[in-house]
Amino acid sequence: MSADSNSATDEAPERLRIVLAKLGLDGHDRGLKVVARILRDAGMEVIFLGLRQTTSSIVAAVEQEDADAVGLSMHNAGHLTLGPKMVQALADAGLDVPVVIGGIVPAEDEPLLYQAGVAAVLGPGAPATEVVEAVRAAVAQRTA
Amino acid sequence: MATPSAGGQAVPLWMGQAHVYPCPSLLSILYAMDSTTPDNEAYGRWKDAYEASPTRDDSFETMSGVPVEPVYGDAPYPGQYPYTRGIHPGMYRGRLWTMRMFAGFGTAEDTNARFKEILRNGGGGLSTAFDMPTLMGYDSDSEWAEGEVGRAGVAVDTLADMEDLFADIDLAKVSTSMTINGPANIALAKYIAVAEKKGIDRAQLSGTIQNDILKEYQAQKEYIYPPRPSMRIVTDMMRYTTAEMPKWHPVSISGYHIREAGSTAAQELAFTLANGFAYVEAAVAAGLEIDAFAKRLSFFFNSHSDFFEELGKFRAARRIWARWMKEHYGAQDESSWKCRFHTQTAGVSLTAQQPEINIARVAIQAFAAAVGGTQSLHTDSYDEALALPTEDAARIALRTQQIVAYETGAAVVADPFGGAPYVEWMTDEMERQAEAIFAHLLDLGNGSILEGVYEGIENGYFVGGIADSAYRFEREVNAGRRIIVGVNAFTEGDDDERQLLRIDPSVEEIQLKRLGEVKQNRNSDAVSQALAKLKADAAVPDLNLMPTTIEAVQAYATEGEITQALADVFGRYTEQAIV
Amino acid sequence: MNIRTASLTELVEAARSGDNRAVGRLLTLVERGSAAAEEVAALTHPLRGNAHVVGITGAPGSGKSTLVGRLLAGWCQRGLRPAVLAIDPSSPISGGAILGDRIRMDDVIPEGTFVRSMATRGHQGGLALAVPGAVRVLDAAGFSPIVIETVGVGQVEVDVVAAADTAVVVATPGMGDAVQANKAGLLEVADLFVVNKADRPGAADVRRDLELMLDLAHVTGADTDDSGVYFRPQILMVTATTGTGVAEVIDGIADHLKHLTASGRLADRRAHRVKAEVRSRAHAALEQQLRHSMQSDAATAALEKAINSNFSPVDAARKIVQKITGD
Structure with a gap:
């Protein structure tokens, strides 16, 4: 392929880079760590931020790491406030990066999260293949 | 009670079942074997101890009216070192396990109302759950607290909240359990200060504070300062309560969270007991006599779904603790050797899919805890995989353990599975795996478990080991090698919607207003002075921080302020992540 | 500026004016090592x-x-x-x-x-x-x-x-x-x-x-x-x-x-660094060419001879290298 100084730079990424984090004080990181390994084993690069992140620390990481997606794990019933807040913070920073939420999210809340712009919601016990597919689909949707 | 005997000679208790052996020649062989075993002496001691201890008012027979013995099988019997079969000679014939239900949310006043209701209904124990900001050392007006105030427990910012929490409750008469770790020193200081305001001497206070900081770095992640200064706070509290509060349990060493974070049963067992050894070493290094505090240590285990593995784990826990306390640490007092533990069913085993079937899981886990000899038990509500439990679900959970206690016969015979080859093998296997982990920690710590635990925290041994186990389990489930009913097998289409508990957001507003008022009405000079003194004391390693912490809470310094003062000296901890 | 449709020159410009998104994106391109990476090198070296x-x-x-x-x-x-x-x-x-x-x-x-x-x-x-x-x-x-x-x-x-x-x-x-x-x-x-x-x-x-x-x-x-x-x-x-x-x-x-x-060692060190990079790049370029040449008919023939006849592997290698260097 060729590229000159005026060509668009958004080729399809061969190796997805995913930022994984937990927002707020909740310390349940078992799921986040398992997902980190699932994505690594699917060939992705996981930028693991871990516990106690804020929307602004995640935005900074997404910018600097040029991440393709953000994965958040929620166990404290804060998803309805924090999920949309994350989507908004990324949009405000001019970042077109999809947000995938996993953890404990009751089915009845899923439509609300999708409405707020969350790209995918993974329920408790989602199998590895579903996790990987959801992330790939979320990224593909954006780059399409 | 039918005393089994042959020719005036005591025989092992399973001989009470002699009638099930139809062949007289077999019987005579067994009698002959018995006369040569040394168990008679142990049995005699057990019998004396059993008969000397009170029993519940119960007929101790099967549902069909068959009278049964307090124990069957071989020595060492329950109540005998190393307590594999239980810490009391008659186990639940003396007293059932305590059915402790941990709950709490909303404002301090809401929780106070519930406490009073529990006391009116004859309960003597109060169990306090704090909200996330309180557990992490942040005030309700911190930016970190947004959306979390009063959600998973009660918010306690200042002494005023603790006063509300225990208003009109006679603290000399109740036993209070507080589930808090990072800021445990502040919570205990507030409890002492409230009692003092009521004119109750701290020596009269009885209760338990979780205060198990080591497992926070390994699993639950609710830490504030780095491990070493945190351990100083723990030993300060151990010294303080040992000297001044003889009825207080200063640490409840908790494997529950280690298991929830994804460890195996053996890791839960080994990490928890290693933490216990670490507290013992730290307290001895701080100048305490082992027998002065060891009997006030208690444990908290998880009960998961693999029944026999859990049973082996519980039995091994008692045996290991007894052996190490006696042989490795040289404790002389028998009560220092006894591993007393609380159990909670495995929250992580609950599935969001077909949530009703969780009731069956909880029942089996509760049964394992009971026959495993737990001192108290919390059963999870079936809807907890989704959100905080509803009242109905919590009631079913309590009823479940009542069924185990009163209908199944689990409380009639001590260690009913003891002697079964598989159960004995599993107990040995759990012990073997745990000993291998202790050996590794001793190696890491140059002969000290405490140093080994510090090193293991720092080099990621614990979090890495737990993450490995969690991932292995996940892969097995994903590959279908391990069946989780309702998740990867026996699934149904759409799961019906459950009614979920949501917390009223006005709790946050009320608490913020309360905190604002307290801050306005207190003497701010006194607060700054108290905080300055605390910082100065913190910089001197040998000083006990409890008295100054009590002074600070009495000046109505907030939890966030006290935590920050200590963090200025100690630093704050962030995990050196091993994923 | 849309970071995903911007040209390389725009990205470099944005990176120099403090836009971390642009820096992040340029690093991604460098990491992928495609033609765009070479372009980024040409733009940023001066x-x-x-x-x-x-x-x-x-x-x-x-x-x-x-x-x-x-x-x-x-x-x-x-x-x-x-x-x-x-x-x-x-x-x-x-x-x-x-x-x-x-x-x-x-x-x-x-x-x-x-x-x-x-x-x-x-x-x-x-x-x-x-x-x-x-x-x-x-x-x-x-x-x-x-x-x-x-x-x-x-x-x-x-x-x-x-x-x-x-x-x-x-x-x-x-x-x-x-x-x-x-x-x-x-x-x-x-x-x-x-x-x-x-x-x-x-x-x-x-x-x-x-x-x-x-x-x-x-x-x-x-x-x-x-x-x-x-x-x-x-x-x-x-x-x-x-x-x-x-x-x-x-x-x-x-x-x-x-x-x-x-x-005066700073200049030496930096010269050494440039030298090392040039060597790495040349090495990588040659290696890529070699991979390419190995597919050629001449290379296949040379290999074949080394395997099945008395033509030594040393001579086979020389033959393939000659194809690249034109010596």
Whole structure:
């Protein structure tokens, strides 16, 4: 392929880079760590931020790491406030990066999260293949 | 009670079942074997101890009216070192396990109302759950607290909240359990200060504070300062309560969270007991006599779904603790050797899919805890995989353990599975795996478990080991090698919607207003002075921080302020992540 | 500006005006190593400033990320604008990676700094190409110092650190680091030693071991470079978790730069760095050509002959190389 100084730079990424984090004080990181390994084993690069992140620390990481997606794990019933807040913070920073939420999210809340712009919601016990597919689909949707 | 005997000679208790052996020649062989075993002496001691201890008012027979013995099988019997079969000679014939239900949310006043209701209904124990900001050392007006105030427990910012929490409750008469770790020193200081305001001497206070900081770095992640200064706070509290509060349990060493974070049963067992050894070493290094505090240590285990593995784990826990306390640490007092533990069913085993079937899981886990000899038990509500439990679900959970206690016969015979080859093998296997982990920690710590635990925290041994186990389990489930009913097998289409508990957001507003008022009405000079003194004391390693912490809470310094003062000296901890 | 549709020139422009998204995107392109990467190199090389490139290496668990986090904060306080390239290994099986360096610097990553996690992505040769390109992007964007942080294993990683202006080696008590570092050849490249976890028992022993090795190097003359300039690396005791000794490390790194400038060695080092990159790139280009040539009919024929006749493998190789070089 060729590229000159005026060509668009958004080729399809061969190796997805995913930022994984937990927002707020909740310390349940078992799921986040398992997902980190699932994505690594699917060939992705996981930028693991871990516990106690804020929307602004995640935005900074997404910018600097040029991440393709953000994965958040929620166990404290804060998803309805924090999920949309994350989507908004990324949009405000001019970042077109999809947000995938996993953890404990009751089915009845899923439509609300999708409405707020969350790209995918993974329920408790989602199998590895579903996790990987959801992330790939979320990224593909954006780059399409 | 039918005393089994042959020719005036005591025989092992399973001989009470002699009638099930139809062949007289077999019987005579067994009698002959018995006369040569040394168990008679142990049995005699057990019998004396059993008969000397009170029993519940119960007929101790099967549902069909068959009278049964307090124990069957071989020595060492329950109540005998190393307590594999239980810490009391008659186990639940003396007293059932305590059915402790941990709950709490909303404002301090809401929780106070519930406490009073529990006391009116004859309960003597109060169990306090704090909200996330309180557990992490942040005030309700911190930016970190947004959306979390009063959600998973009660918010306690200042002494005023603790006063509300225990208003009109006679603290000399109740036993209070507080589930808090990072800021445990502040919570205990507030409890002492409230009692003092009521004119109750701290020596009269009885209760338990979780205060198990080591497992926070390994699993639950609710830490504030780095491990070493945190351990100083723990030993300060151990010294303080040992000297001044003889009825207080200063640490409840908790494997529950280690298991929830994804460890195996053996890791839960080994990490928890290693933490216990670490507290013992730290307290001895701080100048305490082992027998002065060891009997006030208690444990908290998880009960998961693999029944026999859990049973082996519980039995091994008692045996290991007894052996190490006696042989490795040289404790002389028998009560220092006894591993007393609380159990909670495995929250992580609950599935969001077909949530009703969780009731069956909880029942089996509760049964394992009971026959495993737990001192108290919390059963999870079936809807907890989704959100905080509803009242109905919590009631079913309590009823479940009542069924185990009163209908199944689990409380009639001590260690009913003891002697079964598989159960004995599993107990040995759990012990073997745990000993291998202790050996590794001793190696890491140059002969000290405490140093080994510090090193293991720092080099990621614990979090890495737990993450490995969690991932292995996940892969097995994903590959279908391990069946989780309702998740990867026996699934149904759409799961019906459950009614979920949501917390009223006005709790946050009320608490913020309360905190604002307290801050306005207190003497701010006194607060700054108290905080300055605390910082100065913190910089001197040998000083006990409890008295100054009590002074600070009495000046109505907030939890966030006290935590920050200590963090200025100690630093704050962030995990050196091993994923 | 839409970062995903912007041209390279626009991205470079944005990166220089402080848009971290643009910096992040340029680094991605450099990492992918495609034609766009070559273009980025062409655009950013003329824009290079005078960034102080600091290599920091140490075994896993030596606390080097925590140290780097502290350094970032310290540099910011002194009005500098530092950036970090944190390099971690990729999984050899899946090619994926878990990059956890940000979390280790967490709480201390100050605003205005830039941290990029980079996976080794399999073959290490790629790293030797990607790192100079990434440093060039960060330099063009105005960051300095630029830290390259690696786990001290693997020759390429050692080379990457050695190619920095200042190479810092982090050791800790109780890990036999001094010996390990010696084995990996790190002692020879170190301009500054940090003994981290200095509050631990055994820290003094590590210091003593390092002093001994430096004494030995002095006796043999190994610490004197080609032009006869002698520089004895400092050994600094640090507790990164509390920040004790970090200011001294910042001073020590600055002192080393002063020494390089005063002795005229800075220009030599940078020339050496360019030379090393040119060699790596040429090597990579040749290798690619070789891969291509190996598919050719002539190569297949030469191979065939080596396998089935008395035509020696040496001659077969010569024949294939001649195809490339045209000799």
